[in-house]
Each structure stands twice: as structure tokens, then as C-alpha cells.
Amino acid sequence: MTDPNAIKNNPFKDLGEIPEKKYHDGYTLNSTYITVRDGVKIAATICLPKGLSPDEKIPTLLTQTRYWRAMELRIPFRWLFDSMITNAPNPEIVTSRGYALIYTDVRGTGASFGTRIIPFSEEEVKDGSDIVDWIITQPWSDGNVVSKGISYLATTAELFSGNNHRAIKAVMPGHGYWDPYTDVAFPGGCYDHAFMQMWSFLGKNLDLNSPKVFSQIMPEVWLFVKGVKPVSSDTDLKLLQDAINRHESNKYVYEHTLKRDFRDDKLPDGTVFDDISIFAQKEKIECSKVPILAWCSWYDSGYGDAIINRFMNLSNPMIAILGDWTHGAGLPANQFYPERTVVTPKPRDRINTWINFFDKCVYGDGIQGKMLYYYTLVEEEWKKTNVWPPLGHNYQKWYFSENYSLTREEPAIDVGADNYKINFRATTGRNNRWWALLGLPITYYDRNKVDEKLLCYTSQPFGSDTEITGQIILCLYMASTHEDGAVFAYFEDVDESGNVIYITDGEFRLIHRKILSTEPPYKMLTPYHSYKKVDSLPLIPGEITEVKFGLHATSVLIKKGHRIKIAIAGADKDTFIRYPTEGRPTITISRCKEFSSYIKIPIIKKE
């Protein structure tokens, strides 16, 4: 098997060799409260290289989390380690490379004071600026601050750049959203019930310092962890208890989104999803001119699409990376190689590479222009491009045809349709791209068996190797017996032996099908649906309507002799809410001359 590190265009190689350490191993660890503009105390842990002389000045790497900046361990493990840091990069590495590492609990969480009504509130973002003000007045600070994080911390890092603080030199969001409505909460307008419920449940328990939550979702952590780490001076834990008491007033998104449907539905403080998006802060982030290194995976929720949207829409100098691992790159996720057990490069090398990027921005000329590195599945190669879609991009239409086939020929017959009674037991299980946000592995096993419950169309074997890179567009001409419903579409590879491998998917709630001709809030390559109440259209039972939407972006090589398959479902029961809430619709997908359903696949033509 090819060593992914050895092949050309590998972003981890392009970011440079790992230099000698500036400092010997070891760091000092302290924690304190930083008081921000409105008096709220933010818990911060500070790691400095051991042996830092009083006249030495160093840059700072800041991470801001809502998942406890550090954990107090149970005995006997506390007798071995002062604390466990799960949400910040390895302090040993960061400090040895000559950076101070500071990690904080965002307001309303962990050991910090304050309350939180919504995630990524304006006040939470402003806190980042106040923390920088504190950092640059420290005797060891050289006045430069960079920020990184994965998942929630990615978004705090990216929004942090929008503070336009002169000390902020670079940010690195890993596995972060661009558009929270479509990337995580309501992909295609379908409510990601599983994640939203679990995420809120986890958040509430963390904010109340209840480790028992882990016994249900991460038992190994429950065995190890007693609670959030108090700050050093809080020996009687009174400050911690006071902070936790204030978290009692926190609000959680699940309670406020469960009964909602639309992008413009209000969150508890009167804001809407767009207000906490990255795209809404585009002007501020661009104004900062801060270089961004954004990285993610094709397989992670809607966050792979977020990378592409970020790359197409932000003018900041940028390196963007799309690989084949799980959320946060803890595990491999390449469905074509399930035997793989480790992600390359390993976390230690990855962190060192990330610091190379920060070094360029702090000490060097930064980065110029934009470059997106993407990994092509099956071909197992990294590619790089400075435009999206990449050069050679061309759409190819494949029509739904008789005998459940996909063909290049447009239907010539006047009548042709397939009925499918929705099977509400259809599921991708709990190791799919959405559950992955909780840190779980990604495995779309037994697709042959799963597809038996679905309506499937399969092509003839391909005559040559074909690269598909970008977002597949699905266009269905369909009718339903009900006013509401959803379509879940799985795009798959079928090998010569008939084995079916998941490549990507897309989901779409049918009431959102209106395609708007007005300018979308950001540039996109898929049909623009507003997901707003005013644009919602219940289906008229029995009437054929056009439903056109994009699947999640991918890059894959379909090998000569393999076939492509599109499998249609009406539910994914372990992840999404059921549409409609009652009844069992039958959908009819047309495949005739007048109503020719198709998929449009983005082919990359070789030079």
C-alpha cells in the first residue's frame, strides 16, 4: 500500500520539515482566572517552556473550549498526572517548539464564570479579544497570538480572527462548520436529532461538572476523570462551585430546535443560526487578513463541504486540507480500506506540522494566496488546487432508467416511473458521518444488505478509471402520497464482485425544494435553497415536482470495471427526525422523457 506520507502534494510534507526543538522537554503549568470586560472570570491554564529566562519573549497558542479545558483525574490516576488535557494540542510539543500554550473554558462552561444562552455568542467571541489583551501584557509574551482547535474549538478559533486584534497572527480551524444550519443541525433541512440531543446532553452535564455523563457515552473517560480542573488558587473549590452554580441558567440548543424547521427560526436569545455562522462574519474575518489553515475530512458530517465553502468564499490567505479520517482525525475513515487502523501522519507529527504553519505566520512571510489539498479515495493520492472546483471539472449526467439502471442516455420513453414505499426502519446506524461528531468511528458496513430496503439505480461497469471530485447533484422528478417527506441518497461504488462501498450521501427535506434565483448568502455550487419558512412548499399529493439538491462533496476514483450506484431512502432512523411525523408515504420517481430524473457527477478530466 502507498505510504500517504511519501506521495506528492502531501500537505503535511509541503508545510516543511519539522525543525529542531527550541526548548528541552518539559513545561511549567499554572492556571488562573482572566477577568474580561464585563467582569466575567474566564478559567485559563498556562503552559510555558521549562527554563524560559525572564528576558525571553515567545508567541502564544490559544485554544478556547466548551468541553473542559482540563480534567481533574480520579485517584489513583491523579497521583500520576496533574490533569488530563483533551481539547488542546500536546503541551509538551507546543512548548518545546517555543510557544506558550493557553487553554480556556469559554464563558458559562468548565470552571469559567458567566452563563451561556447560545454557543458562539457575541460575548463569547469578544472574550477572545480580552484574553489576547491579557496575554500580550504578560512578561513572557512577544505580542503574537495564534489560535487553533478542532470542532467547537475550530469555530472559536475562526471567529476569534474576526476580533481584528493586531496580535492575532494566524488561526487553524480543524473540522469546523461554515454554515451551522446545513453543516450540522439541519443538513438538507433534516433535523440531526441524534447529534443535537447528545451534544446538548453532554454540554449540560459538563457545565454542571457532572462526570457521570461519560459513563453513558465515553465510559473510559468516566473511569479516569473526576470533573473539570479548578484553577490552581481555588484550593477549597469555592470558586469552582460558584462558577458551576451560575451555569444553572445556561440554555441548550436541543430544547430550542427540536420543534423547529427553518433557518430563520429563532434561537433562545432571538438570534438565528446564521448569526453564529462563519459566513455571517465574512467581512470581519477578511478584514483581519489573518492566514487560515483549515482542515477536515470528506467523511465528517457536513464539515467537508464547509472547507470548500470557506475556500471559495473567504479572501484570507489560506491552506485548506480535505483528508479521509474521522472527526478530529482520531481514526481512519476511508471506507475502501477498513483494515487501516491509524491516521497518517500521527498526532505528534501533525501538531508539529501545524506549528510549522504558525512559525511561517509569526516569524516568516506568512502564506500567500490560497491552496486546497484534497485526498482522492481509491486513487490514494493527494492533489492540490488553487481554484475550486479544480481545473478539468466537468459535470456528467446519468439518468435513472428502466430495470433500476443508471445510463448516460436521456430517456426517450413517454412513461416510466418507480414506486417506493418509505421504509422508516432504514438506517445508516450509529457510526455514520453525523454520529462521528461525537468522536465515534465512521463505518458504513453492509451496504449490500442496507440497500435491499432502498430504491437503487446502478450503472454499467465503467470503461476507464474516472475521478469524481466535488458535489454530486441529484435531480428527482417525484410525487408523493404525503405533503411532507425527505430523501436520503447514497452514492456508492460497486466492484466486479458486487461489493458495495459507500462514497458519500445527501439528505433533503422535500418542503425546502424551492430553488431560489436570488443571490445566496455565500457562493455555492449546489442549488440554492433558503430553508426559510417563507419559501417552504408542502407537496401536493400525487403531483410530480422537481427536487434538486447537492450531496456532500467527495473525491474518489471509480476504477475501470466498477459501477456507480445511487440508493434512495426516505429515512435514516438512528440519526434524523422522521418526515412526515406520521404515516408511511409512497414516492414515485419518474424516469421518462418529460420527467427524467438524474444525477450529475463532477468528473475531473485528465490533461
Add this chain to the structure above:
Amino acid sequence: MEEIIPSLKGMLKDATIIKSDATRFEITITILNEIKGNVADPDEILVMLKMFGGLKEDVPMEIDINNETQIIELKFQNEEDFKKIQKIMETIWDDAVDMLEQASQGDFSRIKNVPNIDD
């Protein structure tokens, strides 16, 4: 966390000395690593015995913790209670790390047997 699990048994054994005095019904745990703050609270000792040692019932014991010397003394009223805890302490570090390792590999069978612990 998975990276450190294999070395935890050795680290715990190197970091502690457990001694039993059968004549006085006493068990002492000495922590050799320098600990910032409190070595432990009495409640944490009970949680440890239940969580990792499989202790199901409440065993009367006096728990003295000296944060200066980093010595924890468990004193029992009778031989039966002393022996029960002594047996647990003989393998508790191995048991704790085994539970952790199993759980990190997705095997929660031993965790299911942990009695209710009110954190």
C-alpha cells in the same frame, strides 16, 4: 489516552507503596510522586474501592489522609473487613488499568458491574 494506558500499571506500582498490618487491621498507601494540592479526599478512596475494586457494600473504616507525608491510612474494626479490603488492594492497580483498557476498546462488561457512584 489510549497511548498511555499500557504504561499505567507500572507507573502506579512505581508511584505507590501499599503495606498491610494484619495485627492492627491497617492498610497504608504511600504516594511517592509529589502531589500538588490534596492527595485525596476520604470519599475518593471509597469511590476508588467501589469503582476499581468491585466493593459492593459499605465497609466501616477510618480513613486518615496526611497531605504532608502523602500517606493514607485505612483502619478497620475487625479482621473480616480488613481482609476484604486487603484482597482488593492486592490487585487494584491492575484491575483499574484493565477496566480502562477494556472500556477504551469498547468492552463495557466490567463497567456494568460498578455500583452506583454519586459523583
